[in-house]
């Protein structure tokens with residue numbers, strides 16, 4: 001690795017083109033961009049995904065020529081599907097799960113940027129790494145990325161009546177006692193006047209959503225999955241775990257009422273209870289906030305309960321993801337019944353939406369729940385949004401909530417500041 005005289009990993013796009021991965025989470029000062037692919041691991045099932053996470057988090061998969069960096073976010077980046085059943089060919093290249101080791105990686109370390117280059121081991125590898133690193137250092141743009149393009153008009157299509165019908169079906173099933181909560185999602189098809197400039201979309205997402213993780217993962221067919229999500233599934237540092245329950249939503253103007261609303265409190269409590277329950281066999285000690293606080297985002301607020309734990313020996317990101325996903329913030333309660341309801345009635349292949357995405361390295365990992373996100377190829381974007389349904393949910397209000405959530409991506413895709 002070497003340090004760069006530069007300030008913004010994303011500015012590397014001016015030299016290297018669209019990145020293959022991007023991850024920017026200001027609350028933990030994780031900012032990293034990657035180009036190319038020195039290695040990739042693909043999972044075909046939840047079991048294989050777990051094995052890959054286990055392997056990437058237990059021992060170093062790379063050999064550093066000099067000192068290993070202390071707080072690199074990565075070096076592996078990827079995600080997995082929400083559920084196994086795949087019906088949308090647009091997700092095909094992402095596989096069930098996929099993790100990549102970029103060829104070039106640039107990240108923030110304190111107030112500096114660091115860079116690393118990875119190549120497959122073999123004769124001449126060391127020389128290649130050193131010369132690529134020198135090349136990267138001498139050409140990497142020094143300033144921040146400048147956003148240039150004009151806002152563009154978007155053509156948007158979404159199926160309101162189908163969504164509202166599913167909400168009604170869900171509230172009936174809840175009233176009949178089949179389950180207590182289910183999170184219903186829908187897709188919004190968006191077409192731009194010209195191909196989306198993914199780098200600019202990322203730049204706007206990070207600027208407009210400083211409390212979220214702005215992310216991008218690129219599949220081998222060049223389809224990108226990107227977004228700005230507020231929800232951490234698990235952040236692991238050795239034996240220390242940080243997680244959260246994030247559920248219950250209101251427009252920003254109704255922030256003060258949200259804490260007292262019964263329906264939103266029930267939606268939220270379902271998530272807190274579930275997380276505490278699944279963590280209990282995995283942790284020596286768990287600490288949860290006594291009551292939810294407001295998490296304020298652009299235009300909306302959520303109820304958030306912060307949860308920390310000391311993990312038992314041998315428990316890492318792989319065991320956590322296997323136990324926690326899907327939480328009732330994106331699935332439902334009881335989980336298995338809600339998941340089969342989704343399979344039957346949601347009529348949507350969520351792909352990587354609402355599933356764990358993030359980075360992983362030896363003993364450290366950060367997995368977030370991929371919300372407020374879209375699959376983008378050329379001028380086409382397929383955006384995903386959902387809302388928690390409990391007893392008392394009204395179809396129209398849930399529709400409005402998903403509309404509100406869709407603005408995070410729509411604003412960034414259209415280039416508007418609003």
Ligand SMILES: C=C(O[C@@H]1C=C(C(=O)O)C=C[C@H]1O)C(=O)O
Pocket residue numbers: 183185231246247248249267302329330371372384385386387388389405
């Ligand atoms: C499902 C989404 O968000 C989730 C559902 C929420 C809710 O129902 O209140 C709030 C935050 C997220 O846990 C989404 O953004 O698509």
